[in-house]
Amino acid sequence: MTGRDGGAELAPLPGESPIIVLVRPQLAENVGTAARAMANGGLFHLRLVAPRDGWPQERAWYASSGADRILDAATVHATVADAVADCHRVLATCPRPRHVVIPVHTARGAADELVRICRGDGHRAAILFGPERAGLEAEDLAHADTLVRYPLNPAHMSLNLAQAVMILAYEWWNAAEDRTPPRRLMTNETGVATKGELDNFLDRLVRELDASGFLDNHPKRAGMVRNLRHWFNRGEVTTQEIRTLHGVVSELSKGRMRRGRSEDDDPPAPWQEPPLPR
Template identity: 65%
Template sequence: MTGRNGGAELTPIDPSPVVILVRPQMAENIGAVARAMGNGGLFHLRIVAPRDGWPLPRAWITGSGAHRILDNAGVFETVAAAVADLHRVFATCPRPRHIIKPVLTARGGANEIVAAGARGLKIGILFGPERTGLDNDDIAHADSLIRYDLNPDFMSLNLAQAVMVMGYEWWLARNPEQPPRELQVNETAPATKGELDNFMVHLIRACDESGFLRNEQKRPGMVRNLRHFFQRGEVTRQELNTLHGVITELVRGPR
């Protein structure tokens, strides 16, 4: 199934927070927000008092396939109306001044959003207009503020980038067990220590036969260096098979 203008189908991942754009100024920015939301697994979009009205065809063009998010976007006249059915509201605010509210990083906010969603609470995140951001009256509707921990000398995100940061952090917060590093091995697998040791025997025997290890004093250190080199990373079985073939051909010599 496709959305408006042939966009790809997107399925809500709930409980996900509602992205609330307050007085957005350009259709292209709203479309870019929808695209960012799709990447982060967010689906629910609400728009408060868009400057140029709604719907705006250019948003679907910029949305690059996130059409169902735009098709289902809700439009509200005020922030109060947009958050009326929510239990908790967070407001993104680059420079909170003279406001007494908890201030969280994007990661801290994402963790709280996931925890609150797990308790069945409906959550919203406010994003302000492109030029000015949220004003104090907008922020008054929020329980907590979210401030991105970025370069304080140059903190200049566009609207879609701001939403993408929260989408990324929310996605990670939903999957705390996801390993921070993994080896992509395709159709092979990491070699066992036994398989690696078997290769080292093959390699060292070939080095001995070729005379590479003829210096008896340096031989132990050179062998250790070779072993350290291959032990340093996760060598795969396919890589070892290739290296076995290389050594065999080098020992055989030119044909």
């Protein structure tokens, strides 16, 4: 059974990647939205342990938003032991403390560990997610060697199944995918201006400000020029923005020359106090 349009062209990534194991999921829609979350994070392998309403369920495909191929490839298992029998490591999400001595990771820590297990060691790892109502039971956790707990608001830590999968899928993608820098400037068709281009513009700006009389206050002139330079150097000005600013200065300069009036005849600038009456 598949979705109406075949869904997105999803396929497992090269090498080992974590297996998502949904233990006794209760609603087909939750399985579908969990598959959608997996697709967002580049996860493909889905295993279901004793789904309450059986499998397959067409409602899961409708809820998956195109993650059909993940659902098509999902396998069904009678027990947790059977679902993880071929795995080297098993992690389990656990929202409440249990009376066991066992390593506990945050989602980010678990993702780093999964990268080491799957990409570094080439081993197979599974992550257990419990049923929506009560989570994993002690017998389920007995198959895990590591617990995963999300550091959320302690006053309200309730997550639905897809949200829980999404958090781990997001952290896995960020840990395993190293092509996207944590921060970048979107410049589209232009690029960040060089310091030389910026200095050339600032030198011209200062010349025009001198010509207009803006910098006539000699005791404050050096500080005013420094402030202008700090202002422009503080951000990532693009070459297109520099060209635009050159155009602005050109038009202001032409306007000043066209007016041909003395500074005393001009109205006060917004940053100047109006002259006192004589």
